[in-house]
Amino acid sequence: MSCKFAWIEIAVRPICGFTGAQMKLPLRIVFVLCIFLFGMQSACRAQSGVTNLWSLRPNEGFSGSSAAVAPDGTIYIGTFWGRLLAVSPDGKIRWTFQAGREIKSSPAIADEGTIYFGARDHKLYALTPQGKLKWSFETGAWIDSSPAIATDGTIYFGSWDTDFYALNPDGSKKWIFATGGIIDSSPAIGADGTIYFGSHDKTFYALTPDGKLLWKFLTQGQIISSPAINLDGTIYFTSTDGNLYAMKPDGIELWRLHTGGATESSPVLDGQGEIYLAANQFNIGVSEAGKKLWERGTADLTDVSPAVATNRFVYFSSPWHDLYALQPDNTFRWNVFEDSPLLTSPVIGGDGTIYVACAQKLYAVTSTSNLPPAMKSSWPMFRADARHTGRVQIVK
Numbered sequence: 001m002s003c004k005f006a007w008i009e010i011a012v013r014p015i016c017g018f019t020g021a022q023m024k025l026p027l028r029i030v031f032v033l034c035i036f037l038f039g040m041q042s043a044c045r046a047q048s049g050v051t052n053l054w055s056l057r058p059n060e061g062f063s064g065s066s067a068a069v070a071p072d073g074t075i076y077i078g079t080f081w082g083r084l085l086a087v088s089p090d091g092k093i094r095w096t097f098q099a100g101r102e103i104k105s106s107p108a109i110a111d112e113g114t115i116y117f118g119a120r121d122h123k124l125y126a127l128t129p130q131g132k133l134k135w136s137f138e139t140g141a142w143i144d145s146s147p148a149i150a151t152d153g154t155i156y157f158g159s160w161d162t163d164f165y166a167l168n169p170d171g172s173k174k175w176i177f178a179t180g181g182i183i184d185s186s187p188a189i190g191a192d193g194t195i196y197f198g199s200h201d202k203t204f205y206a207l208t209p210d211g212k213l214l215w216k217f218l219t220q221g222q223i224i225s226s227p228a229i230n231l232d233g234t235i236y237f238t239s240t241d242g243n244l245y246a247m248k249p250d251g252i253e254l255w256r257l258h259t260g261g262a263t264e265s266s267p268v269l270d271g272q273g274e275i276y277l278a279a280n281q282f283n284i285g286v287s288e289a290g291k292k293l294w295e296r297g298t299a300d301l302t303d304v305s306p307a308v309a310t311n312r313f314v315y316f317s318s319p320w321h322d323l324y325a326l327q328p329d330n331t332f333r334w335n336v337f338e339d340s341p342l343l344t345s346p347v348i349g350g351d352g353t354i355y356v357a358c359a360q361k362l363y364a365v366t367s368t369s370n371l372p373p374a375m376k377s378s379w380p381m382f383r384a385d386a387r388h389t390g391r392v393q394i395v396k
Contacts, residue, residue, distance in 0.1 A: 049368035054091035078103025118143025135171035148390025158183025198223020215251030271377025
């Protein structure tokens, strides 16, 4: 049943400053309305049965590395002080691995269980599922780009040294492709093996599996986000020029939508023709034809990606401390209010549990009636799937 108070939430958020509306009310009225809004959202949460299953607070904080979830339910996430944590489905730390510096790269899990991630000590790491180092590969600068894993095991990632790398599963170099700027965009792999990524040189690149340039497309801003790929091969990505772009696999632009924000958010696809992303202080729904369907304000700038469940609910992590769910028409369904602003994109585990982190804690969110698994679409969440392989999902 839809929450009866959803209309209050929609009406009051602009007054509390979430959309920047120029509404001049006495401070005490705004304060009362915000408290009233929080009470109504709490009622929505109670009605939905959605709550925290557990939270984990390690000795150090998190820095924006979104969690990845293995098929056995183990959660992997990086921390500000350079540790990769392996967390059991019940919220206990199984093991930790110490890298040399902060981990902003989100880990990716290979088919056989190897965990790959980058760190600001300039290295890409490969670990066994037991947390033992298999190998590391050093680049010339920070690695904030999250690795993508091809079906043949090749690992692709970018570095702040402006180069894009392809490594063999044993850690040896396969090839390097040079760009004109920092690469913290995370690559996406199409069904035919084409690799897509952006650079701070304002260019979006398409490479063959052997490292040859297929085509490139120039925007007016740095490209920080990770692309999303539709089943028909259409590639969606954002630029800090404020646009969401849709490209054909041959490099022809289909359309662009000016979102109104210098977006770093990576888009996700619901498999029904709609695209979701964040831009500045808004979460946005977009049609397959490039029309903005709706936008919803947040309390502060947000650059994380949403996730879509099989019931078509879209999960957004908000800088106003809450994880919330919307229907495709922007109807508010539920929220969970956390201790501090959420920093990471939500990931949906195989049993429907949602994992998301703030600066201090990793949360596992569930429901008394069980949450649905991820939508069976080509790109329903950040990095395409719970393992963060970064390759298009073939939906059967």
